[in-house]
Amino acid sequence: MNQQTIKKIIDTHHIKWIQIHFTDLMGSLRVFHVPVDRFLKDRLLTKGSRFDGSSVGFRKVEKSDMLALPDPATFLPLPFLENEALIRADLYDVDLKPYRAGPRNILKRTVEKSQAQGYSSVMISPEVEFYIFNHGQEKYTELRANQGYFVPSPLDNAKEYRKKLSDVLIACGYEVKYHHHESGKAQHEIEIKDLNAVAAADFCSFLKYAARDIASLYHFEITFMPKPFSNEAGSGLHAHLALYKKATNVFVDENDVYGLSDTARYFIGGILEHSRGIAAIANPTLNSYKRLIPHYEAPIYLAWAPHNRSSLIRIPSKKNVDVEVRNADPATNQYLFFAALIHAGLDGIKKKITYEPITKNIYKMTDEEIKQHGIKRLPTNLMEALDEFKADTVLMDAIGRDGAELFIENKTQEWHHYMNEITDLDYKFYFHC
Numbered sequence: 001m002n003q004q005t006i007k008k009i010i011d012t013h014h015i016k017w018i019q020i021h022f023t024d025l026m027g028s029l030r031v032f033h034v035p036v037d038r039f040l041k042d043r044l045l046t047k048g049s050r051f052d053g054s055s056v057g058f059r060k061v062e063k064s065d066m067l068a069l070p071d072p073a074t075f076l077p078l079p080f081l082e083n084e085a086l087i088r089a090d091l092y093d094v095d096l097k098p099y100r101a102g103p104r105n106i107l108k109r110t111v112e113k114s115q116a117q118g119y120s121s122v123m124i125s126p127e128v129e130f131y132i133f134n135h136g137q138e139k140y141t142e143l144r145a146n147q148g149y150f151v152p153s154p155l156d157n158a159k160e161y162r163k164k165l166s167d168v169l170i171a172c173g174y175e176v177k178y179h180h181h182e183s184g185k186a187q188h189e190i191e192i193k194d195l196n197a198v199a200a201a202d203f204c205s206f207l208k209y210a211a212r213d214i215a216s217l218y219h220f221e222i223t224f225m226p227k228p229f230s231n232e233a234g235s236g237l238h239a240h241l242a243l244y245k246k247a248t249n250v251f252v253d254e255n256d257v258y259g260l261s262d263t264a265r266y267f268i269g270g271i272l273e274h275s276r277g278i279a280a281i282a283n284p285t286l287n288s289y290k291r292l293i294p295h296y297e298a299p300i301y302l303a304w305a306p307h308n309r310s311s312l313i314r315i316p317s318k319k320n321v322d323v324e325v326r327n328a329d330p331a332t333n334q335y336l337f338f339a340a341l342i343h344a345g346l347d348g349i350k351k352k353i354t355y356e357p358i359t360k361n362i363y364k365m366t367d368e369e370i371k372q373h374g375i376k377r378l379p380t381n382l383m384e385a386l387d388e389f390k391a392d393t394v395l396m397d398a399i400g401r402d403g404a405e406l407f408i409e410n411k412t413q414e415w416h417h418y419m420n421e422i423t424d425l426d427y428k429f430y431f432h433c
Helices: 003-013 036-041 103-116 159-171 197-218 262-282 334-351 367-372 382-391 393-399 401-420 424-430
Strands: 017-023 029-035 049-052 065-070 084-092 121-133 176-181 187-192 221-223 237-245 304-306 313-315 323-325
Touching: 003 036, 003 084, 017 036, 017 065, 017 103, 017 197, 029 036, 029 049, 029 197, 084 103, 084 197, 103 121, 103 197, 103 334, 103 393, 121 197, 121 334, 159 176, 159 187, 159 197, 197 221, 197 334, 237 262, 237 334, 262 313, 262 323, 262 334, 262 382, 262 393, 262 401, 334 393, 382 393, 382 401, 393 401
Parallel strands: 017 084, 304 313
Antiparallel strands: 017 029, 049 065, 065 084, 121 187, 121 221, 121 237, 176 187, 237 323, 313 323
16 A cells, blocks of 8 residues: 555545554553644655654663654555544654564564465464443443353343444454353453464554544443453463464364374473573563462463363464464563464474473463473463563564563563552551461
């Protein structure tokens, strides 16, 4: 899509304002609005728009100028806003060199690496869960804890909202598979068909933005917090991945007992081998580790199996095989997360790393059984995950030293800030010690 094509779309949809979107290193969406005449006359598609990189955590104040260069392929009229469109930007230095710590740039480099190794595409289907807060909801209509999966209306009081959001996604070109109420009593999910890795990451960003914006029409508030309630299921961001050579899914082997090729097994092995370090990216908040506990379907054990929801990696029951990685949560920076998964999987293919499948419910295994099977577990807190990330050269190289070190610095500060705070639980447990 070039400027001429975009100009036609602008005229057809009577666009007056263009939102320029990019994601910072911590995964937060950043947006600024440009009047359409300035967008066209200033040729932002080729020249980019300057912004202060220090204000979003990318640069030091003394050298903060950066460019947001819109990607014309992402231009999208917004069906839920009048006369507005969005376009996603990649980040550049002022000399028009790609900014190495830009999350979208990192994922693009990763895809290029997979293509150099003979894989034409990495297809990903993300499943993003979220909670809806409805402050006017009557208490007697509330569901019991963790009893919400697939409930119908009127117990599912957000059906019309999810339908509206799904209609918007469809109008924007996304193939919605279904939407439904999740296990938590105010938890929801919309699932789409797979996209190439960069487009899948773009979708996660767009879903968060659109979900919150449309929620205001229904007087709802949305949270993608990993664990908003102590007694309810946490929210995950599951990722289904498959490698393709042209139109062929190289994970498929119909003669295998699980339908998996050796390539798929090595890819799984690579992810499991690096998963303790990946946790720093997949589960990047202190709250994330309150979700990663037994009995809430959040995986904590480094294992894989067909269908098994007690393992970190599950192989869903379907003919066109994919690998479902289940530990990430919606607080992740999806660009970094997908990049880390792909690099880890490629490393597994390169080194032919394999793990034997664990078909039992790991939650019901004894400690001795877990030890006998050699099953490790994810880190139990953010600092432990960051230490694993720092020690993993494959992941550090995947993200790039610039981005990785900046990410670690920010998350370490978050940890220290948290540890400096005294909470009500400190007084409850320790005041009389």
